[in-house]
Amino acid sequence: MMENLTKEFIKVFEETSENTFFAPGRINLIGEHIDYNGGHVFPCAISYGTYGLTRKRSDRIVRLYSMNFSDQGIKEFSLDNLVFKESDDWANYPKGMISYLYDLDSSQATGFDMLIYGNIPNGAGLSSSASIELLTAVAIEKMWQIKPDRINLVKLGQKVENDFIGVNSGIMDQFAVGMGQSNHALLLDCDTLEYSVVPLELPHEKILIMNTNKRRELADSKYNARRSECNEALRELQKVIKIDTLSDLSVTDFEKYQGSLSRDILRQRVRHVVTENQRTLDAKEALEAGDLVVFGQLMNESHQSLKADYEVTGNELDTIVELVQNQEGVIGARMTGAGFGGCAIALVEDDSLDRVIDQVGQAYADKIGYEADFYIASVGDGAKEII
Ligand code: GLA
Numbered sequence: 001m002m003e004n005l006t007k008e009f010i011k012v013f014e015e016t017s018e019n020t021f022f023a024p025g026r027i028n029l030i031g032e033h034i035d036y037n038g039g040h041v042f043p044c045a046i047s048y049g050t051y052g053l054t055r056k057r058s059d060r061i062v063r064l065y066s067m068n069f070s071d072q073g074i075k076e077f078s079l080d081n082l083v084f085k086e087s088d089d090w091a092n093y094p095k096g097m098i099s100y101l102y103d104l105d106s107s108q109a110t111g112f113d114m115l116i117y118g119n120i121p122n123g124a125g126l127s128s129s130a131s132i133e134l135l136t137a138v139a140i141e142k143m144w145q146i147k148p149d150r151i152n153l154v155k156l157g158q159k160v161e162n163d164f165i166g167v168n169s170g171i172m173d174q175f176a177v178g179m180g181q182s183n184h185a186l187l188l189d190c191d192t193l194e195y196s197v198v199p200l201e202l203p204h205e206k207i208l209i210m211n212t213n214k215r216r217e218l219a220d221s222k223y224n225a226r227r228s229e230c231n232e233a234l235r236e237l238q239k240v241i242k243i244d245t246l247s248d249l250s251v252t253d254f255e256k257y258q259g260s261l262s263r264d265i266l267r268q269r270v271r272h273v274v275t276e277n278q279r280t281l282d283a284k285e286a287l288e289a290g291d292l293v294v295f296g297q298l299m300n301e302s303h304q305s306l307k308a309d310y311e312v313t314g315n316e317l318d319t320i321v322e323l324v325q326n327q328e329g330v331i332g333a334r335m336t337g338a339g340f341g342g343c344a345i346a347l348v349e350d351d352s353l354d355r356v357i358d359q360v361g362q363a364y365a366d367k368i369g370y371e372a373d374f375y376i377a378s379v380g381d382g383a384k385e386i387i
Contacts, residue, residue, distance in 0.1 A: 035170025038245025045180025125342025296332025
């Protein structure tokens with residue numbers, strides 16, 4: 001594949017590329033819709049992701065070309081005009097990152113050409129956007145000879161989403177994509193950004209990624225609506241208990257104070273956040289203790305909570321998760337990412353994998369009317385230069 005990318009670069013830009021970078025996608029094992037509520041998440045980087053080939057230019061022009069959007073041709077802009085432009089479409093993600101890094105340190109900034117190719121299904125909830133943001137960040141780090149802390153790049157990625165694109169997402173995706181480590185998951189406290197790296201030891205099991213192929217666009221999904229419901233609930237609870245985030249509430253606090261919330265919907269949302277935060281901590285312990293049965297149960301409970309209380313699953317995700325949960329050899333399953341379509345994950349015993357994919361694939365297509373895609377996740381490193 002690398003050879004094809006090198007050839008494509010020459011075809012598109014009529015020069016050879018100088019450097020090659022890769023940024024992964026991510027799955028979240030558990031801890032969903034928790035990052036923007038100040039609690040714990042448990043994601044890992046996967047070996048699917050985005051490749052970028054670059055060549056520095058001697059002028060101030062940036063030219064970007066994505067093989068995934070080849071019909072859109074080359075997107076071209078100047079370092080002197082790094083503003084969001086509707087017609088730049090996908091290129092606004094790298095453009096946002098370029099703009100913020102330029103503000104950070106432009107002393108050695110030059111224009112460049114970059115060819116991009118991603119093998120993460122896009123819009124599937126595996127963070128193709130965080131992947132392209134961090135890909136751009138590590139490429140620029142090299143080309144402009146700047147050395148910000150990795151965590152600053154992660155934060156700038158979130159700023160691209162929030163301020164440049166306009167999606168109120170949390171820090172989880174960029175964190176996993178930027179800080180991931182091969183064969184490890186990251187338990188991240190989204191309030192303090194303290195984290196621990198937990199070995200993902202699955203001696204006889206695999207993580208199966210199931211793409212419902214129901215597309216999901218964060219910008220027009222109910223994502224921002226869930227965020228504001230949580231803010232509303234937080235403001236109401238702060239009148240009766242001293243908390244900074246919803247995740248500061250323990251399950252017992254929730255029982256005690258839920259009566260002060262003005263609407264049932266808010267109670268449901270908070271119940272999800274509080275119980276999911278606890279499940280995430282429990283899941284980390286179960287994984288460390290090698291207790292995959294408990295881990296799997298927590299995954300199942302997480303899905304149920306996202307379905308009934310947080311209401312972000314939908315027919316396609318519920319169908320695929322229920323089908324897979326009913327298969328022998330499946331230890332647990334849940335949606336992953338924002339929801340409203342996109343992907344689910346399942347922990348499956350090696351011996352059962354082929355049968356599970358076959359039977360779930362067939363039953364899903366029968367029920368939904370189109371096919372799902374299946375991938376085995378291998379857990380890789382965060383964004384970096386590759387040779
Ligand atoms: C999206 C967002 C993340 C996180 C998840 C839900 O992936 O980008 O910040 O909120 O949804 O857990």
